[in-house]
Amino acid sequence: MAKITIDAGRCKGCGLCIDACPKKILKASDKINAKGYHAVECAEPEKCIGCASCYMMCPDCVITVER
Numbered sequence: 001m002a003k004i005t006i007d008a009g010r011c012k013g014c015g016l017c018i019d020a021c022p023k024k025i026l027k028a029s030d031k032i033n034a035k036g037y038h039a040v041e042c043a044e045p046e047k048c049i050g051c052a053s054c055y056m057m058c059p060d061c062v063i064t065v066e067r
Contacts, residue, residue: 002050004042007062011039017054017063023047026054 011033017040018026025047028038042048050067 001046002048003066004045004048004054005064005066006040006042007064008033008039008041009035010060010062011037012060013037013039014059015040016057016059020053020057022051022053023049 008029008031012035013028015028018024018028023044025042025044026040027043029041031039033039048065050065052065055063055065
């Protein structure tokens with residue numbers, strides 16, 4: 001089973017990972033982080049297939065994918 005971790009404190013909410021996810025399980029959080037952005041969160045972690053598309057698209061390297 002794959003596991004995705006997002007460093008919400010460093011995420012700027014650009015949404016590139018949301019668009020890149022083939023399972024469409026990432027979404028912008030309702031919460032605002034310390035930088036003033038709606039960080040991305042994984043809405044359905046059990047559906048993550050570990051493809052790492054989100055990791056590859058993240059310009060700030062705030063996503064970690066474990067398989």
